[in-house]
Amino acid sequence: MKFTKWQGCGNDFVLIDCREQEPEDYAALSQKVCDRHYGIGADGILVVLPSAKADFRMRIFNTDGSEAEMCGNGIRCFARYLYDYKLTSKTEFTVETGAGILVPKIILAEDEVTGVQVDMGEPHLLGEEIPVLGFDGRKVIAEPITVAGTTYAMTAVSMGNPHCVVFVDDAEKFPIEELGTQFEHHALFPRKTNTEFVEVKDRSHVRMRVWERGAAITLACGTGSCATVVAGVLNDKIDRKAEVQLDGGKLLVEWAANNHVFMTGPAELVFTGEWIG
Ligand SMILES: N[C@@H](CCC[C@H](N)C(=O)O)C(=O)O
Numbered sequence: 001m002k003f004t005k006w007q008g009c010g011n012d013f014v015l016i017d018c019r020e021q022e023p024e025d026y027a028a029l030s031q032k033v034c035d036r037h038y039g040i041g042a043d044g045i046l047v048v049l050p051s052a053k054a055d056f057r058m059r060i061f062n063t064d065g066s067e068a069e070m071c072g073n074g075i076r077c078f079a080r081y082l083y084d085y086k087l088t089s090k091t092e093f094t095v096e097t098g099a100g101i102l103v104p105k106i107i108l109a110e111d112e113v114t115g116v117q118v119d120m121g122e123p124h125l126l127g128e129e130i131p132v133l134g135f136d137g138r139k140v141i142a143e144p145i146t147v148a149g150t151t152y153a154m155t156a157v158s159m160g161n162p163h164c165v166v167f168v169d170d171a172e173k174f175p176i177e178e179l180g181t182q183f184e185h186h187a188l189f190p191r192k193t194n195t196e197f198v199e200v201k202d203r204s205h206v207r208m209r210v211w212e213r214g215a216a217i218t219l220a221c222g223t224g225s226c227a228t229v230v231a232g233v234l235n236d237k238i239d240r241k242a243e244v245q246l247d248g249g250k251l252l253v254e255w256a257a258n259n260h261v262f263m264t265g266p267a268e269l270v271f272t273g274e275w276i277g
Pocket residue numbers: 011044060062067068069070071072073074161162194212213214215218220221222223224
């Protein structure tokens with residue numbers, strides 16, 4: 001099985017083109033391939049598939065084998081693969097995902113790809129849409145959540161996948177290794193959750209660290225960065241356009257007036273290979 005390995009802000013993926021042939025078990029494949037000792041090593045696998053509704057279809061599987069609805073850093077890598085490997089000559093195209101049909105745009109400067117911007121669609125804010133138990137018909141803004149005996153204010157946002165955003169005084173010092181898994185598996189989240197720990201630097205800059213559902217700590221999360229900016233606006237902590245500083249790089253996120261969230265950032269090929277496992 002031929003593959004390409006990609007990273008976006010250090011969030012890394014093995015991409016496999018399954019338009020011709022699909023593996024029997026994506027979950028088992030993802031667990032094996034993502035293993036950093038016995039496999040290739042990655043935060044997830046991205047799968048290229050044909051689509052009846054869009055130019056292409058993307059599926060994403062986490063390191064634990066679970067399937068996610070969407071992946072922001074992943075879709076930039078996916079889009080760059082399609083363009084660099086000439087599966088399309090368009091610089092803007094449609095991709096069917098678990099979060100609906102999204103639109104990546106390749107950014108070029110003198111014919112060189114300098115990044116990818118993605119129209120990530122509209123955020124979903126009602127409790128049942130995210131989902132968060134006990135919040136049907138209501139937004140979840142600065143609501144209490146108790147983890148390991150401490151109560152935090154959480155704002156929940158779905159970018160197709162669930163996010164719990166917690167504003168903290170010091171993102172570097174927050175004990176994410178210890179508490180991340182407890183947020184992920186908290187009883188309020190029937191489909192578990194990704195959790196972003198966010199320090200506001202000023203109204204257009206935030207520092208964010210993430211614990212991802214199904215993948216633990218990663219160096220960056222694109223959907224998490226979008227959720228962070230939406231949550232920041234809902235709490236009147238930041239403006240609608242902000243730079244998100246992650247462990248592995250920066251993303252620019254704008255929650256535009258048409259209610260769509262636009263995310264811009266890098267996507268880089270790391271290496272190519274053949275999986276014989
Ligand atoms: N890193 C991704 C999100 C990947 C999926 C996530 N772990 C989930 O299960 O929802 C991103 O860049 O958005």
